[in-house]
Structure formats: C-alpha cells, structure tokens
Amino acid sequence: MSRKSFRQSINEALRQEMRRDPRVILMGEDVAGGRGGTSGVKDAWGGVLGVTKGLLTEFGEDRVLDTPITEASYIGAAAGAAATGLRPVAELMFVDFVGCCLDQIMNQAAKFRYMFGGKARTPLVIRAMYGAGFNAAAQHSQALYPLFTHIPGLKVVVPSSPYEAKGLLIEAIRDDDPVIFLENKVMYDDEEDVPDDPYTIPFGEANLTREGDDVTIVAFGRMVKFANEAADRLAKDGISCTVIDPRTTSPLDTGTILDCVADTGRLVIVDESSPRCNLATDVAALVAEEAFDALKAPIRRVCPPHTPVPFATVLENLYVPNTEKIVAAVRSVASYRMKEEA
C-alpha cells in the first residue's frame, strides 16, 4: 500500500496488466509522443496529461503505439484487433473526440457480440478524459457517460478515486467486452492509499462511501467526492446520508440503489452530465418504477443546466454541481413532508 495519485494508479494498472499479458497493447495520440520529432526523445509526453508516461520505455514501440490524429481509424483498429486476438487499451484523449469515431464504437465494437450470434469477443478498453473544471470549454469538457450507457454492448466505468481507478481499470482490461473507462481530468492529482499489487473491482457492484438513515445520495465519478463532503457536513446537522458510488453506469447496480432507497425513502442523484437523458434521469426512473412505495419525498437531481460547458471560470463554476448544491438538495428532501391523504 502506498500513496498514489489518480494518474499514478491508472499508469500502474496499465503497467501491471501489460506485464501480465503480452496481448495487452496501448494506442492513442501521443500516448508516448515524440515519434518523428527532431530531438530523438521518445516518450516526450506520455499522454497529453502524462498518464501513460514511462510505458513506452518498458514495453517498446510495438506495444505502445502512437497514432496519427485519426480517431476513427485507430479506435476502429483497436476494435478490430480486440476481435482478433489482442486486448487493446485505446486512449481517446478527451471523450469529446468520440464525435470523430462514434461509429466504430457504437455500430462496430458494441454490436459484434450480439450481431454475430455470440461468436465474437471484443476485449477492448477505451480510456478518455471527461468533465468540466479546466476551462477547457465546450468541446473538451463534456461528461458523456450517458451516451455510452445508452448503447447496449458497452460497459461504462466512472471511477471516483485513485483506489477505484486502479481496480476498475484492471477489471476493464481483463473483461472480454468493450469497456469505456472515463477519467475525470480534474482528479488526476487526487491522492490516496492504493495497494501496490494488482487487484480488481467487479463491475456492477456499487460502493457505499457513507451509510446513513435519512437520505440516499447516488453520485457518479468526481461527484462522489462532493457527495461525501455534503454528507459529512449534513451529519453535523443531524441529517445522515448514504452515499452510493455505482462505479459503473453499465452494468448498473440497481439492487443496491433500491435497497438503500427502501431504507431512507429519500433520494438525491448527483450527475455531472447534461441533465436530459442522463444517469440521474435513469436512476430516478428506476426508483420511481421499482420503489415508489418507499419514497417519502420527491426525487431530486443535482445536475448541470442544459447548456454546453461554458469557458469563463465564473460560468463553469456555476455549471458544475458542487457540495453546496448537494447539501441544499438533501435538505429539501429531508424536510419534505407528504400532504395528508384526502
């Protein structure tokens, strides 16, 4: 066990899996960097934010492949390689760039298994950064996990901490289905104690980061941190919360969510993605359908407004859900009283 950043945890997961299995390869734009440069320096970047730094040195150019800036071709190549014997981890850099290669993910990789009558395996991992908070503006800040969650055949992982990232990424690499692994770019320097040895965290099993009686909070990715902060603050005021980190949006641990709502009767969902047809609407629909009788208050969603991500700091801060907004939402459901039945 040692202190590791989110960035280091991901790097370590990749390194350990590449050591374990020679079929695991890495590809993406500047995952090493420096090919064709004039200095001769290799591994110049190790990914645009340094997440894959050092992997080229250990595994060489046959297993750490810099690609041209051609998302459709290399994401498609990763899908094709996955279907034919390799276990590629392809990095899409910013998840927003899925616009350039969605067909290869949505119509190709996601469909092989079903469309080919169960005869294909596509052990593909696509890593990408998501999220607002970097002033990266409308084309580099989206939280697109609902888009992937919507597509049958894809598994979607949204790790909430360095520990979660390592275990879930190793699980993703060992999984035989296409997995979209989304890293919130604001979290790369977050640190916590993370085991040095490889370990896996199974998909579809939620983690309870706080346990309480009054309100259930379901939060995704970076929002788990804010939900925990909100729960700790509310505990001082006598409102005790359960915080659920579903870890994966597909598969989704519906059982844990329903069990917790059955206990608390109150639900707040925190989702950094655009508010229409997102994970918050999905979980709200689940609970409305399956746990209606347990509800003591309306379900509240804490999401950004239905706008592109703005550039200016003041607007971006208003855009992203935060601890204060979660606290306010929890208070409103905690104090809600049903009208007397007529």
Place this chain on the structure above:
Amino acid sequence: MQIARDILLRSYRSMRTIREFEERLHVEFATGEIPGFVHLYCGEEASGVGVCAHLTDTDTIASTHRGHGHCIAKGVGVDGMMAEIYGRQTGVCRGKGGSMHIADLSLGMLGANGIVGGGPPLICGAALSHKTLKDGAVAIAFYGDGASNEGSTLESLNLATVWNLPAVFVVEDNGYGEATGSSYACAGNQKDRAAGFGMPYFECDGNDFFSVYQTAGEAISHARNGNGPAMVHVHLARWYGHFEGDAMTYRAEGEVAELRADHDCLVNFRRRVTEAGLLEAAALDDVDMAVKDAVEAAVVAAKAAPLPVEDDLLKDVYVSY
C-alpha cells in the same frame, strides 16, 4: 508581382499584430491569469495573413485550435479576442468560448475549432452556401498536417471536388501534430493527396509572406472563378509548443532559436519591402509602435472588463426553445 502599398501595410500590420498578441499571451499565460488551453501561432503569421489578404468579409474561413492568427488575419479585433481569452463578458464570444472557439461570423470567421479536422467539412458547407447564393465568395479551410490525416478532412477533399465547390484547403504544415512529427504520422505526401482527388496543388514557403500571398492568390482565383477546389500546402514552423506549457522535448535543441534567428517572416518582410523601396522603415516602425499600444490596451481592458454573470450561463443555447 506588384502588391499595392495599402495591402502591404495592412498585411504587415496583421502579421505584427499576431506576433505581438501571441508573444504577449505567452507572457500573460505564465502568470496563471489566463484560464484554459492556449495554442500560439507565433512563426506562422505569414500564412494566415498571406491567404486572408485575398479575402473580404463575404469570404469564409474555418480555423483550428491554433486560431488566434487566422482571427486577426480575417479582421477580428484584438480587444474582443483578448477579452474572450480572459473569459470576460466583453469577449467576442461573451466569455463562453475562450481561446479555442473564437468566432465572428459577421467577418466570415467560422471559428477556431477544438476538434482536429473539424473545419474542412464546415468549409464544404460554407462553399456550398457561396456557390448556391452566387455571392462570388470562397471558403477557406485552414488545418494542420495533423488534421490532414483525419477522415473528415479527406472526405471533404472528395466532397469539394464532387460538388465543384469554391473551396481552398490550406494545409499549414508545421511538422508536428501535437508532439508527434508529421514524418511519422503523415503517409505519402500532400501533393499526391490533392492529385488523388483531382484538385490542383500549390506549395509555398510559410516564412515568406510574398510566397504565400502569390500562391494563395492563384489557388483562390481558381476556386473563385468556378473551377472547383484547390489545395495550398504551406511549409512553416511553430515557435512555441502544441499548447502553452508544452516543454517540447520532442524538438531538437536550438531548433526554435534557429527559426527565430533565420526564418522570421516579419524580418523577411521588412527586409524585402525596404530593400525594394516598397515601404519605408519608418512606416513599419510606426506600425510596430501602434500595434504594441493596441495589444497593451487590449490586455489592460480585458483584465478590467466585467465577468459574465449567472444569467449568461443559460443564454444562447438555442435561438428559441
């Protein structure tokens, strides 16, 4: 080649403005006051300016993540640009786009672009508008050697030819897509790509305004006269990293210093016009002074400008909803 005095002076002013703007941003970015990502156009000034010297506000351009130079060359004011980069309400996009999304459609500037290869398809559409509306205008896609490999770019070369569009594809080949050299990432060559799609190919030295101006002029005339698209391959170099903060370890020691010393398009321009007696050194000095003041004023104004307010967050998602 005769170029009118006013075009020369205007072009010099544009190039100098870009240089001053970008060098100043380099300094200001290091202070931490500028949010987000900034990609500088220093060293590439002659390309945007040499192309845009042939355009009017009716003509359309689409730019890249490295878009400041194209904006200035197309006439976008430095006050609105600087305020935008600082995320202010007075910015040309009201602080909602930032460096990577500066646009001014009233000037035919269809936007910088955060997506590599985002511009060429848009330019097919702009060219289609010009052709359909018979306004005599052309549409220009600026894109890098990196973007030249994108499917969207290659599809656009095809579509522009199929539809015989008044489009010009300007490949600004600075040798690097991010941290990867085009010698690795680009198969074949741009000339053969143009030939493959049946469009004329022009090539020029991006450190030399006159080379760009003359070459772009031929390509633009070709497109404007209804002969279909053309490609202009501009050989140039960027003086800074892919973005501010890039340590550029992939570039040889001294590479940038040599570019600055021997391949400065502004120095080349000054030498050429003064030796030929086209412009006087004093006139160029006046431009330098005026531009320095204008950029200084833009920074001061941007820093003092109001921030967006909460209402701005929900504004302009749709025209009507």
